[in-house]
Amino acid sequence: MTPRVSLLAAGAVAVAVVLLLAAPARASNDEGDALYALRTRLSDPNGVLQSWDPTLVNPCTWFHVTCDHASRVVRLDLGNSNISGSIGPELGRLVNLQYLELYRNNLNGEIPKELGNLKNLISLDLYANKLTGTIPKSLSKLGSLRFMRLNNNKLAGSIPRELAKLSNLKVM
Numbered sequence: 001m002t003p004r005v006s007l008l009a010a011g012a013v014a015v016a017v018v019l020l021l022a023a024p025a026r027a028s029n030d031e032g033d034a035l036y037a038l039r040t041r042l043s044d045p046n047g048v049l050q051s052w053d054p055t056l057v058n059p060c061t062w063f064h065v066t067c068d069h070a071s072r073v074v075r076l077d078l079g080n081s082n083i084s085g086s087i088g089p090e091l092g093r094l095v096n097l098q099y100l101e102l103y104r105n106n107l108n109g110e111i112p113k114e115l116g117n118l119k120n121l122i123s124l125d126l127y128a129n130k131l132t133g134t135i136p137k138s139l140s141k142l143g144s145l146r147f148m149r150l151n152n153n154k155l156a157g158s159i160p161r162e163l164a165k166l167s168n169l170k171v172m
């Protein structure tokens, strides 16, 4: 090797080392982590969540998950999926979510108040489950919400007065 070639080679090695150090094996994806946390709390006898592989770079190729062009999760479609367990606070981290479709399952526990963080939510469909507790007041922060179907659960109390200010909302 001439000195010049070996200098180039050394430079290439240095660049490669820097790139390796800068890029972890899997860039962390908070939306994927939140969905995977949901998966771990659910019982899934029909295997609808089997494609939810947390080692992928993002959850956009997982079945029942839809992303926008910027790889942000905008839909979760798990209606009629025979899943049970509680919803949990993690879904409140899917801040780009527009459609949360969890109807006709066996979900129990309370509606997490963290769902009030889903500022872009258009449709919240939790009907026909076994949800208990009251409807969180925090849902009144969902300024984009147009459809909220919570019927056929075991919810107590009434619809919080705060939700009346959501003028586009149809509650069923």
Ligand SMILES: *[C@@H]1O[C@H](CO)[C@@H](O)[C@H](O)[C@H]1NC(C)=O
Pocket (backbone or CB within 6 Å): 045, 046, 082
């Ligand atoms: C739902 O899951 C239960 C097991 O928990 C199973 O017995 C039942 O057949 C499943 N229902 C459907 C429609 O797949």
